[in-house]
Amino acid sequence: TQLLEQSPQFLSIQEGENLTVYCNSSSVFSSLQWYRQEPGEGPVLLVTVVTGGEVKKLKRLTFQFGDARKDSSLHITAAQPGDTGLYLCAGARGGTSYGKLTFGQGTILTVHP
Amino acid sequence: DSGVTQTPKHLITATGQRVTLRCSPRSGDLSVYWYQQSLDQGLQFLIQYYNGEERAKGNILERFSAQQFPDLHSELNLSSLELGDSALYFCASSDGTATFPTGELFFGEGSRLTVL
Numbered sequence A: 001t002q003l004l005e006q007s008p009q010f011l012s013i014q015e016g017e018n019l020t021v022y023c024n025s026s027s028v029f030s031s032l033q034w035y036r037q038e039p040g041e042g043p044v045l046l047v048t049v050v051t052g053g054e055v056k057k058l059k060r061l062t063f064q065f066g067d068a069r070k071d072s073s074l075h076i077t078a079a080q081p082g083d084t085g086l087y088l089c090a091g092a093r094g095g096t097s098y099g100k101l102t103f104g105q106g107t108i109l110t111v112h113p
Numbered sequence B: 001d002s003g004v005t006q007t008p009k010h011l012i013t014a015t016g017q018r019v020t021l022r023c024s025p026r027s028g029d030l031s032v033y034w035y036q037q038s039l040d041q042g043l044q045f046l047i048q049y050y051n052g053e054e055r056a057k058g059n060i061l062e063r064f065s066a067q068q069f070p071d072l073h074s075e076l077n078l079s080s081l082e083l084g085d086s087a088l089y090f091c092a093s094s095d096g097t098a099t100f101p102t103g104e105l106f107f108g109e110g111s112r113l114t115v116l
Helices: none
Strands: A005-007 A010-014 A019-024 A031-037 A044-049 A055-058 A061-065 A071-076 A085-092 A107-112 B005-007 B010-013 B019-024 B031-038 B042-050 B053-057 B064-068 B074-078 B087-094 B111-115
Touching (some): A005 A085, A010 A019, A044 A055, B005 B087, B019 B087
Parallel strands (some): A010 A107, B010 B111
Antiparallel strands (some): A031 A044, A055 A061, A085 A107
8 A cells, every 4th residue: 555644744833934744655656746625625736746856836835746756845935824724645656547646644734823 | 616516515324324425527527536534544545437437446345336427427325334434525526638647636525424
């Protein structure tokens, strides 16, 4: 079984602080995705990283895929209360079953005003 | 709004019973995926259908079954329910033709099942 370990599980910070969430695995994934889920809703895709060492930026969010494609990180700069939510990393294997994602346990982020 | 519709949103039933969860994918999407989200296991892939045919299987119990109909909607049937089956069940869809591996899944709002 390919497992994705996310850390930390919980993160409670003040508005304006920076934070990093980590996603690690002993297995190689063809791609890794980050989702954000709010209460009562399904996960929403933030980004997909494909190439080892790839860095993608989405406004204040920076995503990185490890060189060996076994780990990834999400860095948020100057967090805002609107960033509060559950952040999930998900690894995809190859072929036509790319939707068969392996999800990490998630990081619950709370940003206090 | 992801465009994926799931019903019912909430369901409370007793152990030993059987329930059916329904999913309507986004217009034009051929692939449907079912995921289970629980506090202890997180989000787990159950099964995928593509244009009516089973495409991939995950950790789906034998008591669970699914199908995708000609109009592309899908149903997940859960039988002989146990307390541990209480969870959020998500349906997701994709067009199935997006170039791997950047394809995006669109998730519904989920069906919360409580087994008493």
